[in-house]
Amino acid sequence: MAKPLRVGIAGLGTVGASVVELLRANGPALAARAGRPIEVVRAASRTPKPDLGLDAVFDTDLKSLASDDVDVLVELIGGDTMARDIVARALDAGQHVVTANKALLAAFGGELFDKAEQGNLALGFEAAVAGGIPIINALRNGLAANEVDVLAGIVNGTSNYILTAMEDDGWSFADALAEAQRLGYAEADPTFDIEGIDAAQKLAILAALAFDTDIDFTGVHVEGISQVDIEDIRYARELGFSIKHLGIARLTDAGVEARVHPALVPDTLLLAKVAGVMNAVMVHGSAVGPTLYVGPGAGGMPTASAVVADLVEVARGTHTVPRAPERCLRSLPIDGVACPHYLKIPAIDQPGVFAEVADILSRHDISIEAVIQRPQAIRAGAEPWVPIVILTDDVAETVVEDSVAELGRLPGVTGTITRIRVADLGAMMPAA
Numbered sequence: 466m467a468k469p470l471r472v473g474i475a476g477l478g479t480v481g482a483s484v485v486e487l488l489r490a491n492g493p494a495l496a497a498r499a500g501r502p503i504e505v506v507r508a509a510s511r512t513p514k515p516d517l518g519l520d521a522v523f524d525t526d527l528k529s530l531a532s533d534d535v536d537v538l539v540e541l542i543g544g545d546t547m548a549r550d551i552v553a554r555a556l557d558a559g560q561h562v563v564t565a566n567k568a569l570l571a572a573f574g575g576e577l578f579d580k581a582e583q584g585n586l587a588l589g590f591e592a593a594v595a596g597g598i599p600i601i602n603a604l605r606n607g608l609a610a611n612e613v614d615v616l617a618g619i620v621n622g623t624s625n626y627i628l629t630a631m632e633d634d635g636w637s638f639a640d641a642l643a644e645a646q647r648l649g650y651a652e653a654d655p656t657f658d659i660e661g662i663d664a665a666q667k668l669a670i671l672a673a674l675a676f677d678t679d680i681d682f683t684g685v686h687v688e689g690i691s692q693v694d695i696e697d698i699r700y701a702r703e704l705g706f707s708i709k710h711l712g713i714a715r716l717t718d719a720g721v722e723a724r725v726h727p728a729l730v731p732d733t734l735l736l737a738k739v740a741g742v743m744n745a746v747m748v749h750g751s752a753v754g755p756t757l758y759v760g761p762g763a764g765g766m767p768t769a770s771a772v773v774a775d776l777v778e779v780a781r782g783t784h785t786v787p788r789a790p791e792r793c794l795r796s797l798p799i800d801g802v803a804c805p806h807y808l809k810i811p812a813i814d815q816p817g818v819f820a821e822v823a824d825i826l827s828r829h830d831i832s833i834e835a836v837i838q839r840p841q842a843i844r845a846g847a848e849p850w851v852p853i854v855i856l857t858d859d860v861a862e863t864v865v866e867d868s869v870a871e872l873g874r875l876p877g878v879t880g881t882i883t884r885i886r887v888a889d890l891g892a893m894m895p896a897a
């Protein structure tokens with residue numbers, strides 16, 4: 466058999482440990498598929514991990530991996546400071562790189578892909594987006610015949626885990642987050658998950674690949690799930706929707722619209738059924754139409770599955786060497802989006818208040834699709850109040866913003882108005 470592919474692993478956390486375990490458990494089969502053994506010859510992490518029983522040179526200095534006996538660096542330390550340094554050094558030294566680090570690629574992908582292209586080296590990043598789903602491979606290879614115009618999906622496992630636990634089991638946000646952290650799904654800083662940053666980084670990577678463009682990550686509109694209340698989840702259910710945290714990217718004549726936010730997804734779409742840590746990415750291609758890719762989006766073994774797939778490609782010599790994108794399209798502001806909205810308006814339980822609400826919506830030319838107001842939802846206060854829930858027809862961002870501001874100034878409105886967009890991709894998405 467040909468000589469082994471010699472791997473150096475930076476970072477032995479949840480994913481690093483799973484990569485070591487997977488290479489060991491499936492070693493012979495992987496060697497047969499790759500045409501040669503894949504061996505971890507060096508590893509580095511901040512603290513030694515003797516329990517892994519790793520038969521490799523270990524160092525706490527990450528720079529020790531820039532050694533002649535390493536063919537490919539696997540970067541699993543996260544963050545974009547030290548990771549940028551060691552990945553750049555590896556590429557400069559002629560080592561291939563495999564990384565799970567979306568933050569690094571979203572911020573410094575351009576310069577690192579350039580280095581890989583110049584050195585004719587792999588910079589594999591299947592594990593950086595949607596965990597175990599081979600979505601990078603699908604976009605690069607399986608869908609190569611298509612012009613992609615829309616992609617959308619659930620790309621943060623932690624957020625989906627939290628929303629599902631709230632919807633199905635009535636868990637509190639905090640308990641669900643703690644469990645996601647215990648299971649090893651969440652980022653080191655879980656605000657990256659719950660505030661949508663992780664999802665935005667992944668969406669930027671997917672959109673760049675799908676639309677063959679440089680995407681400025683800062684052009685992605687980002688909202689997380691920390692404001693989603695269990696009451697909204699219940700009202701949404703009643704209206705025939707699940708609340709999901711979606712990333713949506715569209716190619717338009719004017720540029721790329723990319724946004725990450727909670728959205729009501731109709732039960733008629735497969736996306737609404739994607740539960741727990743599962744991720745799902747819908748890609749609409751010009752030839753194939755709508756396609757959907759579903760799988761675990763976080764966790765040690767699913768992410769290791771993607772890392773090892775990239776290693777097998779390098780071992781075989783079938784890896785893709787990055788090339789500069791064809792174009793640099795404009796990132797469009799969210800103002801151009803128009804979609805239906807869910808509004809929850811806390812209102813004093815008095816005659817005439819609903820009429821005033823309806824009047825403001827009517828003056829903004831907003832059509833009402835559905836309304837819920839329940840006598841049993843009336844809450845005590847200096848003046849009893851009740852949530853009025855309204856589902857609108859399509860409404861433009863700027864119009865909904867103006868309307869919500871005006872509604873908030875009504876004397877009969879007692880608190881903050883909740884506003885959640887409705888996923889507006891029905892015709893594009895595979896139905897359940």
Ligand code: HSE
Binds near residue numbers: 622651764
């Ligand atoms: N924290 C990420 C998630 C894991 O929850 O999806 C991998 O990106």
